[in-house]
Amino acid sequence: MPTEFHTHFKPYQPKKGEAYMNPKQLDHFRKILKTLKDELSQDIDRTVHTMQDEATIFADPNDRASQESDMALELRNRDRERKLIKKIEETITKIDAGDYGYCDSCGVEIGLKRLEARPTATLCIDCKTLDELRERQVAK
Numbered sequence: 411m412p413t414e415f416h417t418h419f420k421p422y423q424p425k426k427g428e429a430y431m432n433p434k435q436l437d438h439f440r441k442i443l444k445t446l447k448d449e450l451s452q453d454i455d456r457t458v459h460t461m462q463d464e465a466t467i468f469a470d471p472n473d474r475a476s477q478e479s480d481m482a483l484e485l486r487n488r489d490r491e492r493k494l495i496k497k498i499e500e501t502i503t504k505i506d507a508g509d510y511g512y513c514d515s516c517g518v519e520i521g522l523k524r525l526e527a528r529p530t531a532t533l534c535i536d537c538k539t540l541d542e543l544r545e546r547q548v549a550k
Contacts (some may be wrong), residue, residue: 430519431511442529447498450491457488466507501530513537521532
């Protein structure tokens with residue numbers, strides 16, 4: 411996830427004795443997610459307009475191939491962002507349902523620092539590490 415999108419958010423500083431995933435924390439992460447979604451949507455719209463404006467037919471096959479390659483790369487990036495927007499929407503739904511901040515696998519708290527780094531995280535660091543180890547073993 412591109413963290414440069416939400417770097418302008420100050421990390422949440424919990425107060426001593428503050429309950430995990432209280433309304434203030436949920437609101438903090440909801441704002442981060444909505445801002446990230448808006449920025450990604452704007453980038454996608456900007457790309458569509460740029461591609462429409464720059465759709466030039468080059469006589470030289472090398473220029474045409476270069477343009478098509480650039481467009482294919484841009485579309486691949488935008489597709490990844492579209493998938494991220496879907497994941498952001500699912501995460502906002504989890505916030506609304508009161509399920510945000512807890513591991514989908516074992517149910518423990520994911521942790522504020524991990525959520526600051528990756529607001530769409532669904533697994534605690536331990537379960538994610540195990541998941542990645544399993545992926546590596548299967549890939550071999």
